[in-house]
Amino acid sequence: MKNWLRHNRGFLIFLLLFGLFRTAVADWNPIPSGSMRPTLIEGDVVLVNRLAYDLKLPLSNVILARLGEPRRGDIVTFDSPADGTRLIKRLVAVPGDVVEMRHERLFINGEAAAYELLESVREPLDPVGPVDATRSMESGPLPPHRVQWLSGVAARDSFGPLRIPAGQYLMLGDNRDNSADSRYFGLVPRALLIGRAVGIIASADITGNWMPRPERFASRFH
Structure with missing residues (x-):
């Protein structure tokens, strides 16, 4: 055993440093569901900046230092306050905001979101199958x-209306009718935020033939 450890010391140190890097600096997050469609689709792999908001003690939610503030519109990875599952959603309200939704329209601090109709498509919905979907550009607050x-x-x-308390954030999926988000599990404490997603590293059709999607490689969100 000692000989094995001595001969593999360099590799073991690499694994340790790599693990610490992934848990404290940067990570990648596969997208397993359609809750962020059409921005993110199943099989996308996103790069996550773990230092966007906080420096944490590796392998924990203990915040050592605050490095930045979460902003409305950020796509954020976090641990679900319900069961600890890692999720990715859009941050739509920060501490102090008053947020409500009226029949699908968002209001933040009294400002109504604007919706520009983009297209009508057929979208997958397990276990039902394809359904009609309407896509819009949401803007304003x-x-x-x-x-x-x-x-x-x-x-x-x-x-709502709901005033967001200190240290809490409201998350919604872009696929508003197929997303388990803050409407169901409540607000997300800052300590459960993992990082901000900054772009798509790679993508493959995991619900079909597993073929890569080159057009989505190394791409920004749009």
């Missing part, structure tokens, strides 16, 4: 980004 709604799907399309 948030930076412009695409969202979509699914025809015939019952989802929580109204809530």
